[in-house]
Amino acid sequence: MRISKEQAVASSAANILDQLSSRVHDRTAKSNLKAAARCLEEPALLDEIAQGLKEQDATLVGDCAEVLTEVARERPDLVARYAADLAPLVNHATTRVRWEAMHALALVATRDPRIIASLLPRLDEIIRLDGSVIARDYAVDAVGNYAGTNIQAARAAYPLLMDALTVYNGRQAGRALAGLAKAVAADPGLRSELGLVWERFADSNSGVVRKAARALMKAIKANEESR
Numbered sequence: 001m002r003i004s005k006e007q008a009v010a011s012s013a014a015n016i017l018d019q020l021s022s023r024v025h026d027r028t029a030k031s032n033l034k035a036a037a038r039c040l041e042e043p044a045l046l047d048e049i050a051q052g053l054k055e056q057d058a059t060l061v062g063d064c065a066e067v068l069t070e071v072a073r074e075r076p077d078l079v080a081r082y083a084a085d086l087a088p089l090v091n092h093a094t095t096r097v098r099w100e101a102m103h104a105l106a107l108v109a110t111r112d113p114r115i116i117a118s119l120l121p122r123l124d125e126i127i128r129l130d131g132s133v134i135a136r137d138y139a140v141d142a143v144g145n146y147a148g149t150n151i152q153a154a155r156a157a158y159p160l161l162m163d164a165l166t167v168y169n170g171r172q173a174g175r176a177l178a179g180l181a182k183a184v185a186a187d188p189g190l191r192s193e194l195g196l197v198w199e200r201f202a203d204s205n206s207g208v209v210r211k212a213a214r215a216l217m218k219a220i221k222a223n224e225e226s227r
Contacts, residue, residue, distance in 0.1 A: 020064070151186055
């Protein structure tokens, strides 16, 4: 008996969670990457992945968040509709789950800025207090991407990005500067203040930070020239 396309998709969806790294005892991300590739080909599978975010097994939840992150790299539009499912995970006790969820949210921030707006107080806490460098990195990315969506977002994100310049000895400064470049593009009123900011970091010992400072300077000048 031949299986219809609809039956094949249903069967595929039923076992996609069983093919993730933690379920097949794969200590690498290879199985999750394969699952993400399948989801790009069959987006209906993402419903099952999103359901996996609600499981009690933190390792499986992390796998599902990672799959959504990898899909969002290629097709953020496919993942944006699951932003509300990812949002609670920024409070998860498991560090990997927090950072994978924030990474996925950062990638879809411009498509559903309301979700990031609702998370700003929590993202602020993560930027200032989370012991994980990776979690802080993606929290700053999420705030920075949100900052570029409109003038209100730029103003709401601005103080968080300014804090991110200096907390943890400036570990997230490069990402914060990148976010501020997006903020000034959305809100020309930030030009004067951010002119002083990029100069502070123009001679940083970090090449990444110097590059981000130059990008901020260019964003300020482009904004001035477009007036």
